[in-house]
Amino acid sequence: MIEISDKTNLLEQKSYRYQLQDVAEPNLYREVYPYDEVPKMTFNHRRVPINMPKEIWITDTSMRDGQQSVEPYTVKQIVDLYKLLSRLGGPKGIIRQTEFFIYSKKDIEALESCRALGLKFPEITTWIRANREDFKLVKSLDIKETGILVSASDYHIFKKMKMTRSQAMNYYLQTVSDAFEAGVIPRCHLEDITRADFYGFVVPFVNELMKMSRDAGIPVKIRACDTMGYGVPLPEVALPRSVPGIIYGLQHYADVPSEQLEWHGHNDFYKAVSNASTAWLYGASAVNCSLLGIGERTGNIPVEAMVFEYASMRGTLDGMDPTAITEIAYYFRDEMGYRIPETTPFVGRNFNVTRAGIHADGLMKDEEIYNIFNTKKLLNRDASVMVTKTSGLAGIAYWINSNYQLEGDRKLDKHDPLVIAMKAWVDQEYEDGRITVLSNHELEEKIAELSDYQLIHPHSPKQND
Numbered sequence: 001m002i003e004i005s006d007k008t009n010l011l012e013q014k015s016y017r018y019q020l021q022d023v024a025e026p027n028l029y030r031e032v033y034p035y036d037e038v039p040k041m042t043f044n045h046r047r048v049p050i051n052m053p054k055e056i057w058i059t060d061t062s063m064r065d066g067q068q069s070v071e072p073y074t075v076k077q078i079v080d081l082y083k084l085l086s087r088l089g090g091p092k093g094i095i096r097q098t099e100f101f102i103y104s105k106k107d108i109e110a111l112e113s114c115r116a117l118g119l120k121f122p123e124i125t126t127w128i129r130a131n132r133e134d135f136k137l138v139k140s141l142d143i144k145e146t147g148i149l150v151s152a153s154d155y156h157i158f159k160k161m162k163m164t165r166s167q168a169m170n171y172y173l174q175t176v177s178d179a180f181e182a183g184v185i186p187r188c189h190l191e192d193i194t195r196a197d198f199y200g201f202v203v204p205f206v207n208e209l210m211k212m213s214r215d216a217g218i219p220v221k222i223r224a225c226d227t228m229g230y231g232v233p234l235p236e237v238a239l240p241r242s243v244p245g246i247i248y249g250l251q252h253y254a255d256v257p258s259e260q261l262e263w264h265g266h267n268d269f270y271k272a273v274s275n276a277s278t279a280w281l282y283g284a285s286a287v288n289c290s291l292l293g294i295g296e297r298t299g300n301i302p303v304e305a306m307v308f309e310y311a312s313m314r315g316t317l318d319g320m321d322p323t324a325i326t327e328i329a330y331y332f333r334d335e336m337g338y339r340i341p342e343t344t345p346f347v348g349r350n351f352n353v354t355r356a357g358i359h360a361d362g363l364m365k366d367e368e369i370y371n372i373f374n375t376k377k378l379l380n381r382d383a384s385v386m387v388t389k390t391s392g393l394a395g396i397a398y399w400i401n402s403n404y405q406l407e408g409d410r411k412l413d414k415h416d417p418l419v420i421a422m423k424a425w426v427d428q429e430y431e432d433g434r435i436t437v438l439s440n441h442e443l444e445e446k447i448a449e450l451s452d453y454q455l456i457h458p459h460s461p462k463q464n465d
Contacts, residue, residue: 229268
């Protein structure tokens with residue numbers, strides 16, 4: 001059949017209908033994933049068109065994938081993080097949804113406490129096991145959408161579930177039918193899609209989901225899960241690793257609209273952010289992320305990274321408040337005891353700190369020379385320098401003011417007695433043979449020893465009161 005595509009406004013063939021291939025042995029893509037070697041990146045030189053959706057947004061899994069990777073959060077912590085997420089996402093709901101567990105009294109208390117805040121965004125959804133009783137629980141809580149695990153690769157179907165493809169597909173479809181019966185929007189998490197037989201299982205399965213959705217009059221959402229971080233954002237890479245190919249295929253061969261298509265990635269090969277941006281570019285409206293990228297193994301796509309990817313692609317923050325990112329980082333560190341690596345982009349203590357002496361000199365003359373953007377305005381984080389033997393009085397004063405965020409009449413100049421005393425100590429350290437930069441901790445300890453000032457603890461969230 002030939003018809004005009006509502007995506008490209010061109011005549012296209014619509015006769016592609018892939019049937020389930022119920023193989024006797026699992027397809028483990030051993031040439032691509034040899035296990036005893038580094039996974040192979042194969043190319044087929046086939047390109048698919050960029051298809052940026054009219055609207056793109058972020059969804060959050062901090063309370064689900066994130067929380068299961070660290071010590072469980074308290075109800076108060078979940079509520080506090082939910083409020084910060086809402087502020088970060090802004091009034092337009094660029095951070096549109098967040099997902100919760102609902103298995104314990106604490107889970108439900110946290111969900112109800114967040115809902116009692118009356119915030120429009122992010123919308124609260126859930127993640128459940130694929131059984132009828134859990135759907136009843138979702139319905140009783142008046143939750144409109146829930147995630148359902150539907151593992152897509154033969155690694156899971158054959159090795160973990162001990163099923164054939166047809167058995168797994170029938171089980172999944174019955175599970176989704178239970179969701180429709182309960183009046184709940186199912187969000188199908190296609191686990192391990194980057195090791196799945198795309199045309200032999202994924203497309204036929206999603207075609208059936210979309211047919212059931214049309215019959216039920218209830219949308220079904222498709223979350224493409226790069227569970228092991230194998231996805232590759234480069235054009236012309238072959239399936240099953242091709243992010244452009246996966247997103248294009250789900251739209252073109254399985255008729256999934258952009259607004260019902262979501263990407264969930266992991267960072268095992270350092271590609272989480274680039275894969276997520278690629279998913280947006282090729283047609284997925286949503287990318288699923290977690291705060292600070294906390295998640296299974298190497299973590300998920302960081303929410304904060306995609307805030308800036310969004311602004312970069314759209315040319316606007318669309319009402320998002322990125323200064324909340326800094327407060328989120330402080331909250332994880334000070335209230336939750338989570339150690340953020342100091343060089344982590346946007347949230348690490350030293351992400352905008354210059355170490356090289358010649359760079360520090362340039363930064364003090366004009367911070368734009370060595371700062372990625374106005375971090376004070378966008379993140380409420382001053383650009384800073386490390387103290388070395390070449391820092392001088394001005395450099396030490398700059399470090400103290402930046403590190404403790406001293407402003408106005410509390411700001412120190414290079415003639416301040418504390419600055420002069422610190423300069424003498426720094427000079428002595430290097431005269432004694434030191435060659436490395438002085439750490440923040442060392443400087444803070446010496447300031448505490450020398451100073452009668454009531455300096456605020458570095459980077460405390462109370463510093464802006």
